[in-house]
Amino acid sequence: MKVEVDKNYDYMKLIWPWPVNSFHTGVVARPRPPKLVVNILNVDKDILIDRVEKIKEMKDIYGLINIERITTRENEPNNKLRANVRSISDFIKCKKQGIYSSLTSRKHKVTPSIIHSKKLEIERTRVIELENKMNKYITDSDKYFVNLDNTVSILGDHVSNLDAKVTDIDSKIKKMVK
Incomplete structure (x- = not known):
């Protein structure tokens, strides 16, 4: 059986000499x-x-x-x-x-x-840097997609307006030709 303790005081109490018959089976702590x-x-x-x-x-x-x-x-x-x-x-x-x-x-x-404390700290720092870059990329890409959606929406409105104007001009030209 293994027993772990959190405090040195508890450890000292456990390693104190135990009575000979403390477990009644000859087990020694x-x-x-x-x-x-x-x-x-x-x-x-x-x-x-x-x-x-x-x-x-x-x-x-x-x-x-x-x-x-x-x-x-x-x-x-x-x-x-x-x-x-x-x-x-x-x-x-x-x-x-x-x-x-x-x-x-x-x-x-x-x-x-x-052992290896410096190497682990360097790797931990590198992981944090990569996570920060990844988060920045995700934030930037979300921002760009929102801007792209707005741009496509605005462009769609302009195309609809241009299409309406072209149709209007086309109908005027047909009237003039007749």
Whole structure:
């Protein structure tokens, strides 16, 4: 069974240790790790993150798992690390306080890892522009059709008047010829 909550307070109540016989069937309640990814900024490119004892220290203190270095397109190391966070409270703590790493002997700023946000925003802007152009085209075409209907109506009246005048002139010519 999966339970989702809207507030951190509710989450904290749910992950609190439950009594041993709370379900009377041996079912254990435990939190499912959320998909929270953070970027750790300004980590020197030369520092290797393969040293197990230092990484274990970061896991224990900050609740980070799957720590890896972000690389460029050319597979060159970047100055950022990416890590998953075990819980929402660890995520909030890392975001607010930053992370002190004994690998670098300094405190690092932490940001949430948001993938493709710029690309999506550009596509959203493009969709809005296209919708605006389409709406303008529809409005203009409606306006032109109304003008065209008026023009055809006026032209029809003129043709009827001209036809009446031609018929009148034609009858006068026939009278004069007789």
